[in-house]
Amino acid sequence: MFDFDRLWTPWRQVRKAFALLHLRKSYDLFHFYYGESLLARHRDLPMLKRAGKRIVFHFRGCDIRMRGLELARRATCACKDCPALCSSDPEKESLRDLARRLADRTLVATPDLLEWVPEADLVTQAIELGALPELPPPAVKKDRYVILHAPSDPLIKGTRYLRTAIAHLRSRGYAVDFRLVSGRPHSEVRQAIAEADIVVDQLLVGWYGNFAIEAMASSRPVVAYIRDDLARRAGFSPPILSATPDSIERVLEELVANDRVRAGLARAGRPFVSRIHDAGRIASQLLDCYRSIVG
Structure with a gap:
């Protein structure tokens, strides 16, 4: 050998x-x-x-x-x-x-x-904000909602908890489609973000990653686990709806049902990225x- x-x-x-x-x-x-x-x-x-x-x-x-x-x-x-x-x-x-x-x-x-x-x-x-075209936010009213997750490592990102939550929501009659993108070219991830209604980042770390930053820059509402103590330490709170493995099903249920919250998160994302993450x-x-x- x-x-x-x-x-x-x-x-x-x-x-x-x-x-x-x-x-x-x-x-x-x-x-x-x-x-x-x-x-x-x-x-x-x-x-x-x-x-x-x-x-x-x-x-x-x-x-x-x-x-x-x-x-x-x-x-x-x-x-x-x-x-x-x-x-x-x-x-x-x-x-x-x-x-x-x-x-x-x-x-x-x-x-x-x-x-x-x-x-x-x-x-x-x-993030090179200028390289990401500004997208219109997702439509508020839809027959089905696309939930996107693109983990670099499913174990670190808590992917299995999200899968379980999506399965439970579907079994209860919620019209949600789950799209998992992993190991694909960046261009495909960008296209998936453009087609998503809700983006879920990581559920275990207590903060958000690059995927969430791109989603916010694209005016997509984002869900991730955000620890309050880390927001205080950072000196800013991201426009992200926080969810843990225990609460992700409930958070997604509320987000799908609440047009106003989804729209507010979508509007707040790109200005936040410009202020905090612009290259x-x-x-x-x-x-x-x-x-x-x-x-």
Whole structure:
């Protein structure tokens, strides 16, 4: 059996090492995402620090979220149904300690991650709003309502709870169609959003993801689990109807029946995305961060 990984990984590391030599001469600041850096086991970070370079770490989710503590703290959480991802909790603790020791600034993409790195700054997910055409909101009155869900990982997103809720609603006579889109090109996801009446994002994390941002930018009412404490920590409340695995059936039932609430969520979505997630605003925030470090 040919072991591709054993052949490929060392050569890739060699290429990265040569790239590091070039990059170290060309740049003053290095911004690393998702707990990664240029070399395996972050061997490049001490080298960069010795060379006087500035380092930014930007955590995005399971790269720093610690499963054991998450499960111990709350019943509804991102780790409820999924196995450990990315690395073990001790490895994540080591990564956090490394960032505290070597990074000039630590950032997180969502407020729940501040539980693991409270010293970090929140820099939210960015979206090219201009690349998303403004769509009219869904029709208020319809014979059937299309509920869309597009999980990147069904276990983390709580997909099975949504499936059960949809099945119960149908058995009780509600005219709802469930569309699940996964592993498809972005263009297909965009088209599915345009055809949806209600979009359901994640039901376990306690905050919303990129899919919800695109749906709000497209004037679609969005459902996701939003923890009140995270909204306070973030300093803003998204126009999203909150639902947990226990309440998702009831929330969808009320949303299908309430034209006014659906219309209000649809209207509020795009202005919110423009204010909080527009790529130009996030770029300005990052530039301010870089300038504060480099001087």
